[in-house]
Amino acid sequence: MNSVVSILNGAITPVTSKRYDVLVIGGGNAALCAAIAARRGGASVLVLEGAPKFYRGGNTRHTRNMRCAHDAATKILTGPYTEDEFWEDLLRVTGGQTDEVLARHMIRESKDILNWIVEQGVRWQPSLGGTLSLGRTNSFFLGGGRAMLNALYLTAERLGVDVEYDAEVTDLVIEDGMFLAAHVKRPINGETEISATSLVAAAGGFEANIEWLKEHWGDAADNFLIRGTPYNRGSILKMLLGKGVQEIGDPTQCHAVAIDARAPKFDGGIITRHDSVVFGIVVNKHAERFYDEGEDIWPKRYAIWGRLVAAQPDQIAYIIFDSTVVTSFMPTLFPPIAGQTVAELAGKLGLDPAALENTITDFNAAVRPGKFDHTILDDCRTEGITPPKTHWARRIETAPYLAYPVRPGITFTYLGTRVNKEARMLMKDGKPSANMFAAGEIMAGNVLGKGYAAGIGMTIGSVFGRIAGREAAKHARN
Amino acid sequence: MHGTKILDEADRLMTVCNSCRYCEGLCAVFPAMEMRRAFSDGDLNYLANLCHSCGACYVDCQFSPPHEFNVNVPKTLAIARAESYAAYAWPRPLSGAFARNGLVISIVAALSMAAFILGFVALNDRTVLFGVHTGPGAFYRLMPHNTMAALFGAALLYAILALVMSVRAFWRDIGDPIGGRADGGSLLQAIRDAGELRYLHGGGVGCFNEDDRPTDRRKLYHHLTFYGFLLCFAATSVATLYHYLLGREAPYPLWDLPVVLGALGGIGLIVGPIGLFVAKMRRAPELLDQERYGMDVGFIAMLFLTGATGMALLILRETAAMGPLLALHLGAVFALFITMPYGKFVHGIYRFLALVRYAKERRAEMIAE
Ligand SMILES: Cc1cc2nc3c(=O)[nH]c(=O)nc-3n(C[C@H](O)[C@H](O)[C@H](O)COP(=O)(O)OP(=O)(O)OC[C@H]3O[C@@H](n4cnc5c(N)ncnc54)[C@H](O)[C@@H]3O)c2cc1C
Numbered sequence: 001m002n003s004v005v006s007i008l009n010g011a012i013t014p015v016t017s018k019r020y021d022v023l024v025i026g027g028g029n030a031a032l033c034a035a036i037a038a039r040r041g042g043a044s045v046l047v048l049e050g051a052p053k054f055y056r057g058g059n060t061r062h063t064r065n066m067r068c069a070h071d072a073a074t075k076i077l078t079g080p081y082t083e084d085e086f087w088e089d090l091l092r093v094t095g096g097q098t099d100e101v102l103a104r105h106m107i108r109e110s111k112d113i114l115n116w117i118v119e120q121g122v123r124w125q126p127s128l129g130g131t132l133s134l135g136r137t138n139s140f141f142l143g144g145g146r147a148m149l150n151a152l153y154l155t156a157e158r159l160g161v162d163v164e165y166d167a168e169v170t171d172l173v174i175e176d177g178m179f180l181a182a183h184v185k186r187p188i189n190g191e192t193e194i195s196a197t198s199l200v201a202a203a204g205g206f207e208a209n210i211e212w213l214k215e216h217w218g219d220a221a222d223n224f225l226i227r228g229t230p231y232n233r234g235s236i237l238k239m240l241l242g243k244g245v246q247e248i249g250d251p252t253q254c255h256a257v258a259i260d261a262r263a264p265k266f267d268g269g270i271i272t273r274h275d276s277v278v279f280g281i282v283v284n285k286h287a288e289r290f291y292d293e294g295e296d297i298w299p300k301r302y303a304i305w306g307r308l309v310a311a312q313p314d315q316i317a318y319i320i321f322d323s324t325v326v327t328s329f330m331p332t333l334f335p336p337i338a339g340q341t342v343a344e345l346a347g348k349l350g351l352d353p354a355a356l357e358n359t360i361t362d363f364n365a366a367v368r369p370g371k372f373d374h375t376i377l378d379d380c381r382t383e384g385i386t387p388p389k390t391h392w393a394r395r396i397e398t399a400p401y402l403a404y405p406v407r408p409g410i411t412f413t414y415l416g417t418r419v420n421k422e423a424r425m426l427m428k429d430g431k432p433s434a435n436m437f438a439a440g441e442i443m444a445g446n447v448l449g450k451g452y453a454a455g456i457g458m459t460i461g462s463v464f465g466r467i468a469g470r471e472a473a474k475h476a477r478n
Numbered sequence: 479m480h481g482t483k484i485l486d487e488a489d490r491l492m493t494v495c496n497s498c499r500y501c502e503g504l505c506a507v508f509p510a511m512e513m514r515r516a517f518s519d520g521d522l523n524y525l526a527n528l529c530h531s532c533g534a535c536y537v538d539c540q541f542s543p544p545h546e547f548n549v550n551v552p553k554t555l556a557i558a559r560a561e562s563y564a565a566y567a568w569p570r571p572l573s574g575a576f577a578r579n580g581l582v583i584s585i586v587a588a589l590s591m592a593a594f595i596l597g598f599v600a601l602n603d604r605t606v607l608f609g610v611h612t613g614p615g616a617f618y619r620l621m622p623h624n625t626m627a628a629l630f631g632a633a634l635l636y637a638i639l640a641l642v643m644s645v646r647a648f649w650r651d652i653g654d655p656i657g658g659r660a661d662g663g664s665l666l667q668a669i670r671d672a673g674e675l676r677y678l679h680g681g682g683v684g685c686f687n688e689d690d691r692p693t694d695r696r697k698l699y700h701h702l703t704f705y706g707f708l709l710c711f712a713a714t715s716v717a718t719l720y721h722y723l724l725g726r727e728a729p730y731p732l733w734d735l736p737v738v739l740g741a742l743g744g745i746g747l748i749v750g751p752i753g754l755f756v757a758k759m760r761r762a763p764e765l766l767d768q769e770r771y772g773m774d775v776g777f778i779a780m781l782f783l784t785g786a787t788g789m790a791l792l793i794l795r796e797t798a799a800m801g802p803l804l805a806l807h808l809g810a811v812f813a814l815f816i817t818m819p820y821g822k823f824v825h826g827i828y829r830f831l832a833l834v835r836y837a838k839e840r841r842a843e844m845i846a847e
């Protein structure tokens with residue numbers, strides 16, 4: 001009888017009653033790279049993804065490319081992109097707020113990641129001709145980030161990694177910098193405890209946690225739109241920081257761009273962006289311009305507009321242009337709002353018509369003749385207005401007048417857990433944790449103190465994910 | 479606003495995809511879409527017929543349902559595609575009826591044809607029907623060759639006429655100037671793309687069917703079906719030439735070209751359609767255009783019947799079963815012919831033309847760059 005009961009029990013005990021060598025929390029690029037590397041390192045691995053299966057992979061679902069150093073042109077990348085050049089790009093965008101040792105280590109490892117990731121089933125696509133000229137520095141995933149994730153999941157599954165969806169980790173048992181167990185909440189089994197020999201935390205940042213954002217941004221955060229997954233609420237990050245892990249980074253630093261104000265609150269992804277700023281002007285709710293729209297080539301300055309709009313009253317702004325340029329930028333998800341006159345447009349936007357007319361008249365009067373070329377820093381500029389538009393300034397005068405309303409769109413946050421070159425978390429006393437590793441967004445702040453260069457999010461996840469998995473397996477098998 | 483609801487939805491999706499473009503490496507649909515900013519009915523029908531329904535862009539899309547953007551390109555284009563067949567069908571009144579109960583209509587057509595032939599024979603001489611006939615001309619003891627040729631010739635001519643009329647309407651609608659022809663290079667390119675089913679590969683991993691794991695079986699079964707069909711067609715053509723040029727009458731010996739081609743084709747037409755049918759039964763419902771299930775299955779069934787009765791005839795042709803089997807086989811072929819312009823058969827032609835148009839556009843773009 002006893003044996004029957006135990007057999008029956010055995011039959012219904014969830015897979016996680018088994019003790020695993022490595023527990024990975026999260027389900028995105030960083031988590032999967034860690035899981036695969038740990039499994040290849042000989043460990044038994046369980047991945048707990050808080051989201052349901054469709055939403056697996058957090059923000060990684062929305063990505064498109066990854067930045068890796070390489071010494072020579074490849075089938076998918078033009079020209080070399082040396083370690084030094086990558087480092088200089090990183091130094092420039094972060095203004096020096098980066099951990100040089102870690103960053104250089106990441107850049108060196110990124111060379112090998114280009115191939116490693118392909119060995120895990122991910123496919124690259126030949127570089128794009130179109131809007132973003134990143135064919136030298138960035139490799140594009142064939143089919144986008146979700147295709148990339150699907151490939152990683154298939155490989156992990158084939159290798160024997162166990163994955164559970166809808167499995168949110170709600171608590172961590174940590175003693176003296178040593179991970180013992182995690183509490184996981186599942187829709188059917190309620191809350192259970194899972195122990196494992198090592199932990200990899202790859203559960204993303206806290207961008208989807210508006211309450212947490214408000215602690216640092218105030219009420220302005222109510223007007224932020226979150227571009228990615230609603231599941232990155234920073235719960236694991238908060239637990240780790242609360243249990244002795246050293247923190248890195250500034251909670252207000254994040255990757256934020258201006259996206260269409262009509263986008264959904266969460267998960268609108270890449271298609272809500274606008275790249276029309278250089279072709280027009282940007283005004284706030286008082287119909288005033290507030291920043292040089294022609295400061296730099298758009299992909300380079302793309303990431304500053306989120307912060308700029310966040311600093312405006314009610315966190316709203318309007319990109320205004322005219323009908324002569326509508327085909328100069330990527331087609332947009334939401335159509336532009338149109339008016340036959342500036343006043344009509346202002347009315348539709350809820351702006352003061354006289355104020356908008358003044359701003360446009362002043363701007364038009366300040367435009368100096370030049371030769372327009374949006375691929376270089378051209379000589380079309382304004383004179384005698386503040387702020388100036390230093391390049392690509394052309395008069396806005398051909399009806400219909402058009403506008404996109406924009407709000408700050410938060411991509412991901414930089415506050416994170418401090419790690420070393422082994423992706424091992426450092427405790428507040430500076431000592432490395434015995435068995436806790438972190439990868440991806442949750443430790444991005446080690447590399448990104450501020451600023452951003454396209455494709456680095458995935459580099460951080462893949463490089464540190466692979467290291468974390470390898471090291472976690474090594475620890476578990478010792 | 480478009481002509482139909484599904485074209486409105488296709489337009490919405492193409493607007494989403496055009497601002498995303500993550501899928502541009504997967505197939506021809508997305509690069510073709512990128513060449514446009516606004517989409518006419520004809521543009522959407524063109525894109526719909528370029529899609530091979532591999533499913534990759536559904537499995538790879540971060541906005542597929544349950545996401546609120548609800549992006550389901552394969553299913554939407556499948557419905558639009560099926561509706562386009564009806565929209566271009568000639569003469570118009572025949573199109574709708576067929577699409578609704580494709581399976582039933584095809585089978586009924588095949589059986590009634592078989593009954594007709596049986597009746598025809600029986601009226602002449604009952605003993606002939608169940609008799610054993612061998613040697614050249616054996617088939618024609620059941621039905622004189624000239625009757626057979628006239629009957630099938632007429633059916634084929636009608637099918638060709640109806641198809642030509644439909645194809646003209648399609649080619650015009652997808653935006654080629656009237657009278658515009660394809661250049662040799664584009665034609666060759668399209669023949670290659672169609673011949674290898676280049677875009678049924680999900681961007682390289684294979685075709686998606688029952689779940690998010692790619693398998694390439696649909697491509698294999700489609701190849702078997704398509705090349706099986708071509709081989710059977712070749713067998714019939716060779717036999718016709720034999721008959722008129724060499725005066726040699728069917729049935730031919732086993733080693734002879736028409737039989738070899740027909741047998742190989744027949745195997746393809748048995749294995750291929752079964753594979754396609756099984757794949758269709760297993761296919762994830764969210765990728766399928768369920769309403770057109772009958773039309774698709776009807777066409778698969780007709781091909782299978784043609785292959786199966788043909789093979790049975792080959793094996794049993796020297797027995798008393800020959801008569802009824804010949805009637806069944808002829809019935810199936812006849813039904814296949816007359817239903818061609820109103821069923822799934824047209825997908826091959828429209829897709830090929832869409833590929834020609836795509837090859838043309840690409841070449842024009844390359845020259846312009
Ligand atoms: C629209 C958009 C476009 C982007 N494009 C690019 C790009 O092209 N290139 C690039 O490099 N970067 C891009 N990024 C940034 C990139 O997405 C991130 O840097 C990267 O995905 C981070 O990977 P990750 O694995 O650390 O986190 P994620 O991929 O976000 O994964 C975190 C995971 O943790 C899970 N999780 C959270 N809390 C818990 C919990 N308590 N229990 C269990 N699981 C939990 C989440 O469900 C999620 O699966 C983009 C981001 C967005 C939003």
Ligand code: SF4
Nearest residue numbers: 495498499500501539
């Ligand atoms: S199917 Fe989805 S991922 Fe692909 S292009 Fe369209 S919106 Fe983008």
Ligand code: SF4
Nearest residue numbers: 505529530532533535
């Ligand atoms: S061929 Fe495949 S990838 Fe292309 S549109 Fe159709 S289903 Fe999508």
